[in-house]
Each structure stands twice: as structure tokens, then as C-alpha cells.
Amino acid sequence: MTEAAVRLEGVRHVYAGDPPVVAVENISIEASKGSFVSLLGPSGCGKSTILRVLAGLIAPTAGTASIDGQSAVGCYSLAAHMPQRDLLLPWRRVEANATLGAEIAGIPRAEARSLADRLYERFGLDEFVHAWPSQLSGGMRQRLALLRTFLMPRSTLLLDEPLGALDALTRREMQEWLENVWQSDRRTVLLVTHDIEEALLLSDVVYVMSPRPGHIVARIDVNLARPRRTSDIISPGFVELKERVLEALHMRP
Amino acid sequence: MRELLPAMIFVGLLLVGWEMWVRARDIPTYLLPPPSDLWQAFIDQRHALPVHIRTTLGEALLGLLCASLLGVLLAGLIASVPLIRRVLYPLLVISQNIPVLVLAPLLAVWFGFGMTPKVVIVVLIGFFPIVVNTTDGLLRADREIVELVRSMGANRWQIFRTVLVPSAIPSFFAGLQIGAAYAVIGAVIAEWMGASSGLGLFITRSQRAFRTDQIFMAVVVIALISVMLFASVRLLAHFAMPWNRDGVQVTKTT
Numbered sequence A: 001m002t003e004a005a006v007r008l009e010g011v012r013h014v015y016a017g018d019p020p021v022v023a024v025e026n027i028s029i030e031a032s033k034g035s036f037v038s039l040l041g042p043s044g045c046g047k048s049t050i051l052r053v054l055a056g057l058i059a060p061t062a063g064t065a066s067i068d069g070q071s072a073v074g075c076y077s078l079a080a081h082m083p084q085r086d087l088l089l090p091w092r093r094v095e096a097n098a099t100l101g102a103e104i105a106g107i108p109r110a111e112a113r114s115l116a117d118r119l120y121e122r123f124g125l126d127e128f129v130h131a132w133p134s135q136l137s138g139g140m141r142q143r144l145a146l147l148r149t150f151l152m153p154r155s156t157l158l159l160d161e162p163l164g165a166l167d168a169l170t171r172r173e174m175q176e177w178l179e180n181v182w183q184s185d186r187r188t189v190l191l192v193t194h195d196i197e198e199a200l201l202l203s204d205v206v207y208v209m210s211p212r213p214g215h216i217v218a219r220i221d222v223n224l225a226r227p228r229r230t231s232d233i234i235s236p237g238f239v240e241l242k243e244r245v246l247e248a249l250h251m252r253p
Numbered sequence B: 001m002r003e004l005l006p007a008m009i010f011v012g013l014l015l016v017g018w019e020m021w022v023r024a025r026d027i028p029t030y031l032l033p034p035p036s037d038l039w040q041a042f043i044d045q046r047h048a049l050p051v052h053i054r055t056t057l058g059e060a061l062l063g064l065l066c067a068s069l070l071g072v073l074l075a076g077l078i079a080s081v082p083l084i085r086r087v088l089y090p091l092l093v094i095s096q097n098i099p100v101l102v103l104a105p106l107l108a109v110w111f112g113f114g115m116t117p118k119v120v121i122v123v124l125i126g127f128f129p130i131v132v133n134t135t136d137g138l139l140r141a142d143r144e145i146v147e148l149v150r151s152m153g154a155n156r157w158q159i160f161r162t163v164l165v166p167s168a169i170p171s172f173f174a175g176l177q178i179g180a181a182y183a184v185i186g187a188v189i190a191e192w193m194g195a196s197s198g199l200g201l202f203i204t205r206s207q208r209a210f211r212t213d214q215i216f217m218a219v220v221v222i223a224l225i226s227v228m229l230f231a232s233v234r235l236l237a238h239f240a241m242p243w244n245r246d247g248v249q250v251t252k253t254t
């Protein structure tokens, strides 16, 4: 595919230290423009590491990483990165946190604010625009971090467990919501998760990773119709895909 | 106010005990005047005191202001230029162990007996805790937040402005608080080297006249001013960091 928005080839990363940690090994993945791709794997397999490489925060020990054909190594801000911790700035109100990325990307403040104004309701933050982050619940903090990521003028979003802080029920609800939000502007999404159903409900493609040192053990195309509903998880097509994922994870005999 | 009540009751009891003890044991007033004498001294001097208070407080405030400006500036340099950090930071920490007050006579030689040497003393006293704390705050900014903002495409200045400076504000106020606690004492002691007004001068004069009651009264006034200055800094911190207030409540707007 030539129109890949995200592409990694033979990426290996070793964290220096004593002993050095081989986080990921020979990772080759790609996401075509406007698609929703997930990285699924057990804790510590190097999912966040891959996103950090794409965000330009770490240079991989070997291999190449590019976004829209441009090398991501040593190059910040090619994609909008939402780290695993929400990393809200405690000294900025909700509105100023939401527009942080947009402001740094050079969008005038007033314009950024009006962009944000249109999305608060959708992100369930409309009553808290003037609140401080310390006044938000865990789920609200994540939605704010997500909103901040969405407001960055980038065509690729790197989301590191964006629903990680939610309880199982809210999480299902938010998955439907996230699909919805994504469908409204169709930017390329690379999502990290260790929730199998979440990956299948949201993605066009799921890459399954092995435990550390992480490598790709399966690439699974999810051809289920959209929009998907939580109830789809009991449909035969879904169950079959889930079995393939479990197999790849060696969680099935 | 409510939380100060126990302390105030304690002080009240202490004063009553002091008064009764001095009277019962018939202790001469030039050794230990009872609280009622201090009050009398205060009433007698109430027209003379404001000038002295104004002088001393002015020196303390001006000194703290200069210390803050200088301290913040230096902290910014130390935190952002590694070479300056490696040269200055150790020196700064070591210099904290030099008692600034031994410099007072020197300063009188250099700057005379006007306001300058007093302000310089206050600056020297207040400056260290401010630099050290602010630098610490700048250097301890959440590394992941810095990385996040960097990944958004921020340049060094933007990172400094949007992340480092706000994360150092609590530390700056912690330093300023320490400085404020010592600023008045610093000014008073500097005034002992020679001054034309100020609480330090008032104490020196009272001492020459063997007015122990006036010395005690001045000490109480100094303590009160120090406490007020300290409290003002806390209040300032409270307003400067609205996100950091205890008991921030979720307020729904609907």
C-alpha cells in the first residue's frame, strides 16, 4: 500500500540500562489513511514504546518509522499523541487544557477556543469548561486528554489506552462514542489497548503483539459493518475474530 | 481563624501566667517587665512607633521584592543553562551556610547608614531560599508533561513558559515564605549597625535608656509584623495558585 499514513519497518527498541531492556523487536505495521488500527498486547509488551517512537519522543535502536511518508525519528508533532497518563496541566482550567495542543501548533487562541466550544458537549465536558483538572473524575480527565488530542491539527492520532481509566460499563459506552467521534472526521487512528473486545469493536485492523520483547504475532482484518454496537460482541463474526486473537495470544489451546 | 483559636488561647494563658508570676515574685521591671508594662510602653510610644515600623517594614518589603526578582531571574538561568547550573548551584548551596549578618558591618562601610545596606541584608537573606526553591521547582517539572508538550511541537521557550514556570510557582512561594519569615529580623539587625529610624534603632535607643519594657514591646511588634508578612505571602500564594487550593469543589454550572 502506498497511501499508508503510518508505517513502521523492522523497528527494534532497546532501553539503555542495566540490564538493557529489549522492549520491541522487528515491528512492521502500517495504517492506511483514515483507518482505525489497534495494537493489542499484554502489559509491558512495548505498545507505548511504539507510540513514543511515532511521536518522535524516542529514536528506535533499529528500523524506520514514518507518518505520511515523513520520518518520525527525531521529528515531533507529525501526529497527535495522547500518552497513557492523561498528563493534564493542573494549573490550566479545562478550556485551557483542551486547547493546549492547538495553541502550541500555532492556532490563534480565539480560534482554538471556538473549535473546543463545539466539542465540549460531545465529550461530556460542557458543564466543566471552567473547572480545574483536580475537580474532574478519572473518566472526565481522560475525555479531556482525548479532546486535547483531537483539537491538535494533525491527520494522525496516536491514542495510548484512551479509555484505560474507565470502569467496564462506561468503557463499553465510550467505545461506541469513540467510534462515532472518529467517524465524524475520519482521521487515521493508531490505538493501543489490551482489551480484545475494544480493539475489535473499534478497528479496521488489529495487530496482536507477543509478550516482551514485543513482536507482531498476527494481523487481523476486521470487516464488520459500521457503526458497530456493543451487542455485536456476541455475533458469530465477532466471536470468530475474537477466537483468532486469543489464538494469536496463546490464550487458547 | 478557627484553627488559630487554640494557639491564641495558649498565648493568652501564657500572658496571664507571666503577669501573675512577675507580680508574685516581685521581679524588677528592668529585668522582666510584665505584659501590662509592655502594653503601657506601647500606649506611650504609639505616636513614635509608626515611623519606625514604616521604615523597617519598607526595608523588609523592598528587600523581599528585590530578592524575588533576582532569585527568579537566577533560578531561570540556572535551570535552563547547564553550564551556569554547574558553576553556580553548588556555590549557592554552600553560600547558604555563610551567616549573612556578619556581613552587616561591611555593608555599612560600603553603603553607609541609609536604607541601602538594610535592603541588601534582606535581599541576601531572602534570596537564597527563593533561588534554591524556584530552581528546584523548575527542574522538577513533570518530565512526561514536558515530553508531551515537546511532542506537540513546542520550542524551548514555549516549554519553559507553559510547563516549567507554572510548575515552579508553588516552590517559589515556599521559598518566599521562608524569606518573609526572616526579612523583618534581618532589617532590624541591619539597623543595629546604625540607622536614623526603624525598629532596630528604637531597640538600640531603649537599651541605652535601660527601658527593658520598650525592648520587649518592640520584640513583640517585630514578631507580629513577621507573622503578618508571612501570612500575606500565604494569601498571595493562595491567589496566585487558584488550582492549588485545598478543598476546591466541583461546581456544576447548571
Ligand SMILES: Nc1ncnc2c1ncn2[C@@H]1O[C@H](COP(=O)(O)OP(=O)(O)OP(=O)(O)O)[C@@H](O)[C@H]1O
Binding pocket: A015, A016, A017, A021, A022, A023, A041, A042, A043, A044, A045, A046, A047, A048, A049, A050, A084, A194, A212
Ligand atoms: N524509560 C524506560 N526505561 C527503561 N525501560 C523502559 C522504559 N519505558 C519502558 N520500559 C520497558 O519497556 C517495556 C515496554 O514498555 P511499554 O511502556 O512500551 O509497554 P506497554 O506495552 O505500553 O505496557 P502497558 O500495557 O503496561 O502500558 C517494559 O518492559 C518496560 O519495563
Ligand SMILES: [Mg+2]
Binding pocket: A047, A048, A049, A084, A160
Ligand atoms: Mg503502555
